[in-house]
Structures are given as C-alpha cells and as structure tokens.
Amino acid sequence: MIIVLLGGPGSGKGTQAKKLIDKLGIPQISTGDIFRAALKEGTPMGLKAKTYMDKGELVPDEVVNGVVGERLTKPDLAKGYMLDGFPRTLPQAQSLGKILETQGKSIDHAILVDVPDKELVARLSGRRTCKNSACGAMFHVMFNQSKQEGICDVCGSNLYQRDDDNEVVIRERLAVYNKQTAPLIDYYETKGSLRRVTGVGPIEEIFAAIEKVLK
Numbered sequence: 001m002i003i004v005l006l007g008g009p010g011s012g013k014g015t016q017a018k019k020l021i022d023k024l025g026i027p028q029i030s031t032g033d034i035f036r037a038a039l040k041e042g043t044p045m046g047l048k049a050k051t052y053m054d055k056g057e058l059v060p061d062e063v064v065n066g067v068v069g070e071r072l073t074k075p076d077l078a079k080g081y082m083l084d085g086f087p088r089t090l091p092q093a094q095s096l097g098k099i100l101e102t103q104g105k106s107i108d109h110a111i112l113v114d115v116p117d118k119e120l121v122a123r124l125s126g127r128r129t130c131k132n133s134a135c136g137a138m139f140h141v142m143f144n145q146s147k148q149e150g151i152c153d154v155c156g157s158n159l160y161q162r163d164d165d166n167e168v169v170i171r172e173r174l175a176v177y178n179k180q181t182a183p184l185i186d187y188y189e190t191k192g193s194l195r196r197v198t199g200v201g202p203i204e205e206i207f208a209a210i211e212k213v214l215k
C-alpha cells in the first residue's frame with residue numbers, strides 16, 4: 001500500500017505516521033526527517049537543505065526529487081510505504097507519478113489531515129521532538145505531554161525544540177504550504193485518491209478515522 005500524507009505544518013502527519021508504522025508494517029518516508037538526518041551528519045545536501053528549512057522555505061524540487069527517487073529504489077519498500085511531507089509541489093507530485101509509473105505502481109490513498117491555520121501555530125510552538133533520529137517521536141508541552149518533562153516516552157532520549165518551530169518561521173511555513181502545497185489537494189482529488197480526515201481532536205480519534213479510510 002502506498003500512502004501520501006498531506007497536511008499543513010504541524011497537522012499531525014508525523015504523529016499519525018508513527019502509529020501507522022505499527023499498524024500497517026510499512027515504513028514512513030519523511031523528507032523533513034531525511035534532511036535533518038543529513039544535516040546531523042554534516043553532508044553537503046543536509047547543509048544546503050538547512051538554508052531553506054531555517055527560513056521556512058521549500059528545498060528546491062531537483063534536490064528533493066533526487067533524494068526521494070533514490071529512496072524509492074530501496075528493497076524495504078516492497079510491501080508499501082507512507083510518504084510524509086512529500087510531495088509538496090506540483091512538480092514533485094509529477095515526479096512521483098512518473099517514478100511510480102515506471103515501477104508499475106500507484107498511490108492508494110492521499111490522506112489530507114485537515115487542521116485550521118490558527119491551531120497549527122499553537123501546535124508547532126509547543127512541539128518537542130525526540131533527539132534520537134531512529135525514534136523521532138513527537139510530543140507537545142500542552143496537548144501531548146511526555147510522562148517525564150524533556151524525556152522521550154518511547155526511547156528515553158532527550159527532547160528538543162526544532163529550529164524551525166519558532167513563530168516567525170512557522171508563519172512562513174504556513175504561507176508556503178497554502179501557496180505551494182495546498183494545490184495538491186485538488187490534484188489528488190482529480191485523480192480520485194484524496195481522502196479527507198479532520199485533524200482536530202484527540203490523536204486516537206484521528207487515527208481511527210484514518211484506519212476507517214484505509215479499510
């Protein structure tokens with residue numbers, strides 16, 4: 001099964017993806033996580049991506065398409081996968097479409113996790129992320145607290161606040177989403193693969209709604 005998770009910054013794509021990994025037994029491919037991991041390793045690609053991420057802008061399509069194109073050739077994807085944060089522009093969606101076509105595959109569900117902008121700002125401002133990139137669990141200081149402050153419930157590593165989770169950059173990410181990524185909602189609607197799920201409410205209820213869509 002191939003799933004695309006669509007939704008604004010902070011809509012809960014990553015949170016739901018982590019739960020779906022257990023449920024479906026397929027991996028999550030988050031382009032944001034790939035760039036943050038590359039930065040941690042200090043690769044040229046990671047350093048280049050950071051200059052865009054710090055401003056809340058999109059990493060150029062050629063870079064992203066190259067990274068994803070390579071990832072999609074890996075053997076762990078035989079049973080399917082979830083794309084989280086990709087595609088984010090029409091050229092990225094077209095590039096993905098071409099890759100899948102050559103592989104004789106197609107997207108089963110493009111799930112839109114729908115959350116109003118004003119709620120997104122509050123979510124991102126209070127987000128805490130696990131430092132251990134193999135884990136990457138997300139928490140929130142108000143809405144989804146870790147049992148022990150600053151410590152990941154899943155793996156016990158320290159939590160940190162992402163560099164781009166500050167109000168100025170959050171506003172820019174929202175503007176970029178509405179301008180460049182929101183058109184993909186119509187794109188997938190036209191293709192018949194769009195599934196809308198409300199992303200407001202308890203995390204478990206949103207997960208149940210996604211499970212229903214997948215049945």
Ligand code: AP5
Pocket residue numbers: 007008009010011012013014015016030031032033035052053054056057058059060064084085086087088092123124126127128138139140141143144164173199200201202203206
């Ligand atoms: P990326 O890492 O993808 O960030 P994003 O899209 O801005 O999305 P987030 O990860 O911020 O949010 P999320 O939807 O995963 O929400 P989460 O589950 O964490 O991208 C970062 C940057 O990388 C981009 O700005 C860009 O520069 C670059 N990039 C990445 N992909 C790219 C691409 N394809 N093309 C070009 N550039 C690219 O939840 C957020 C918070 O809310 C958490 O604290 C969580 O605990 C809480 N929460 C979750 N669900 C709920 C709920 N139901 N109620 C209350 N709180 C909740």
Ligand code: MG
Pocket residue numbers: 013014015030032084085
């Ligand atoms: Mg995420």
Ligand code: ZN
Pocket residue numbers: 130131132135136137152153154155156157
């Ligand atoms: Zn962790």
